[in-house]
Amino acid sequence: MPRLDDRLKAVASQIRCRVHADIGSDHAHLLKALLASGRIERGIAIENKPQPFRNSKATLAGYDADVRFADGFAGLAAGEADSVSICGMGGELMTSILDAHPDRVPEVVLLQPNRRPELLRRWGLRCRFDLVDEQVAIGHWAYPILRFSRRSSDTVGSRDVAYDGLDFEAAILFGPHLIRRWQSDFVDRLKDEATYLRKLDRLGEEPEQRLAAIERLMRVNT
Template identity: 65%
Template sequence: MPHLDQRLKAVACQIRCGTHADIGSDHGHLLKALLASGRIERGIAIENKVRPHANSQATLAGCNADVRLADGLAGIASGEADCLSICGMGGESIVRILEAYPDRVPVTAILQPNRRPELVRAWALRSHYNLADERIAHGHWRYVILRFEKSQNCPANCQSHHDPAYDGLDRDAALLLGPHQLHRRDSDFITALREEQTYLRSLARLTKEATNRLAVIERVI
């Protein structure tokens, strides 16, 4: 069974379903570990680059998994997967993939943006998905792992979506920093915010985005 780093271990812990699609599978190690551990019954690996596609084919040879060369959700049919994961991309790229084929996003989505997780959280609210859980995995930096579940209380044509994860919170702060993190207020989370506050205050000039982030952090702590 392939070795998973702390980031992919944290992702794997959020997955248990029948058929799971991993978008941007790269080496295919996540799917192989999920299959070997019995957390999924069947895997679909999707890559849009030839070399990573070949890597996934080699890793998943002999496994109950399809390896497909395709661009994002173009590689699966609506309803084919029970769950999907997209890991190691920026929030902009993840949202682009999800919005290209919204009818093909399954009821459960585990998303690990390397940056701009607030864009992914905002996508979920627009698309009627609840943020069921969020975790931090440590590696080269702090990785955010988000698990979303399709709301059963909002029909496709409803204009507003209420996610209880955001109840009682400053919405801007919750989108930027994570509602579950704000509810839990773990010591590691607060320490990381204080360190970022110190760093941002030390800069001679701040972008508009950084200025907003600093203001949000200072409201929270």
């Protein structure tokens, strides 16, 4: 059984279902760990690069798993998987993958972006996927792990309550669940980012928005 880093351990801890798909599977260590531990019954690895595709085939040999050479959800039929994970990409690419075949996205979505998680939070709001949990795994940097669940058809007109009562733009940027918990490591990361941004000679629009959001959070929570 492959050893997972803290980032993938945090993703794996949120997955328990019959069929799980992993897009951008690389070596397919996540799926192998899920299958070996019994957290899933069947896995589907989807990879669009030849070497990672071969890596995944080798890793999952002997397991109840399919390894498919395809671009994102083009390799998955609607309703085929109960949940899906996409890890280790930028938020821009993840959003484009999710938007390419919206009818094929399962009920539960686990996303671990390397940057721009705010784009995925906006995707959830736009596509009626509620943000039900957020975690942060520490590795080379702080990796956010976002868990989304499709809103049921009888509540299509409702809102994602995760954002209720919070500074909306700050919650989009930094995560509503993380803000509510207000844990010391999260606060320290906000302070470090604010210190860095204040030292810059000139800020663009996005850094200015981030700094302003951090300062508002600090005023409210101190």
